[in-house]
Amino acid sequence: MAEKPKVAFYWCGSCGGCEEAVVDLAEDLLTVAEAVDIVLWPVAMDFKKQDVEALPDGAITASFINGTVRLSEHEEWVKLLRRKSQLVFAFGSCAHLGGIPGLANLSNREEIFRWYYKEGPTVHNPDGHEPTPEFRQNGYAFELPEFWNTARALDQVIEVDYYIPGCPPPAHIVKDAVMALLQGQLPPKGSVLAGSRALCHECPLNETKPEKLLLKDLKRPHEVIPKPDECLLAQGLLCLGPVTRGGCGALCINAHMPCTGCFGPLDHIRDFGAKGLGALASIVDFQDEDDIERALEKIPDPVGTFFKYSLPASLVQRRNMGGKTS
Numbered sequence: 260m261a262e263k264p265k266v267a268f269y270w271c272g273s274c275g276g277c278e279e280a281v282v283d284l285a286e287d288l289l290t291v292a293e294a295v296d297i298v299l300w301p302v303a304m305d306f307k308k309q310d311v312e313a314l315p316d317g318a319i320t321a322s323f324i325n326g327t328v329r330l331s332e333h334e335e336w337v338k339l340l341r342r343k344s345q346l347v348f349a350f351g352s353c354a355h356l357g358g359i360p361g362l363a364n365l366s367n368r369e370e371i372f373r374w375y376y377k378e379g380p381t382v383h384n385p386d387g388h389e390p391t392p393e394f395r396q397n398g399y400a401f402e403l404p405e406f407w408n409t410a411r412a413l414d415q416v417i418e419v420d421y422y423i424p425g426c427p428p429p430a431h432i433v434k435d436a437v438m439a440l441l442q443g444q445l446p447p448k449g450s451v452l453a454g455s456r457a458l459c460h461e462c463p464l465n466e467t468k469p470e471k472l473l474l475k476d477l478k479r480p481h482e483v484i485p486k487p488d489e490c491l492l493a494q495g496l497l498c499l500g501p502v503t504r505g506g507c508g509a510l511c512i513n514a515h516m517p518c519t520g521c522f523g524p525l526d527h528i529r530d531f532g533a534k535g536l537g538a539l540a541s542i543v544d545f546q547d548e549d550d551i552e553r554a555l556e557k558i559p560d561p562v563g564t565f566f567k568y569s570l571p572a573s574l575v576q577r578r579n580m581g582g583k584t585s
């Protein structure tokens with residue numbers, strides 16, 4: 260009997276939602292599990308690093324890696340999986356573009372540690388201990404991974420063959436990617452396995468989006484109950500659908516929430532946040548400084564709005580720290 264393709268799942272710095280996305284395959288998960296030989300899946304199975312190291316290079320058909328690369332341990336694992344795998348899939352926004360954990364690039368390691376181990380309102384740490392890579396107590400030595408200053412998207416650390424977008428990727432996107440792999444029908448390497456047009460094209464409200472849109476005002480989602488049958492952007496809600504890759508089925512719009520851009524940019528766009536900012540600037544009709552001030556008040560967190568999923572992969576990558584980034 261022919262050997263089944265070997266598949267690995269691994270998580271770096273992530274919330275666990277991408278692991279849920281695999282489980283969201285529901286009964287299709289059984290079909291996938293039947294068709295492949297899972298050789299690594301830390302959230303569900305007890306494989307060790309030695310098990311992966313013992314495999315010949317290239318023995319794994321495909322590794323699906325989610326999460327932001329933040330720790331030295333993440334780097335070791337993804338480099339090991341790259342060596343052992345014929346194909347690497349960046350799974351979910353964090354691996355694709357840096358993701359929400361990538362917003363930590365607005366701070367450096369010292370600031371993050373100071374807040375989480377000393378100054379945060381729920382911290383009780385009278386001796387001021389912080390994690391260090393080496394630690395000794397009662398004659399025992401412990402090692403922890405190093406925490407870098409900068410969170411990175413997967414392709415900033417290893418070569419990536421395919422990208423599965425989304426925070427997390429919806430089940431149909433995951434299923435299509437796995438089926439394309441199993442049936443040998445993958446597109447050219449480097450492809451993002453989702454739609455090739457902007458989300459607006461699959462949005463049920465697209466017909467109500469005016470061809471020439473000029474906004475006099477912006478609204479924050481908690482300030483209005485949106486009309487269910489009118490383009491959210493036309494209602495003044497900052498919807499990033501015009502600059503976001505389609506393929507999710509307009510999940511957020513169907514829940515009456517504007518798109519925040521988790522599928523990332525279209526193929527020809529280098530910087531998602533810059534494109535979103537530019538798109539907004541082209542449709543606002545603000546005449547004087549008061550209008551502009553009022554609009555800026557409606558975007559209290561510009562980086563978290565336009566670079567919510569993509570700061571590490573953007574042109575700026577992180578807050579400037581005088582060249583010290585690792």
Ligand code: SF4
Nearest residue numbers: 459462490491498500
């Ligand atoms: S801007 Fe948003 S609500 Fe309007 S058509 Fe595009 S995706 Fe739909």
Ligand code: SF4
Nearest residue numbers: 507511518519520521
């Ligand atoms: S509507 Fe936008 S934010 Fe929501 S799932 Fe789709 S791409 Fe992601």
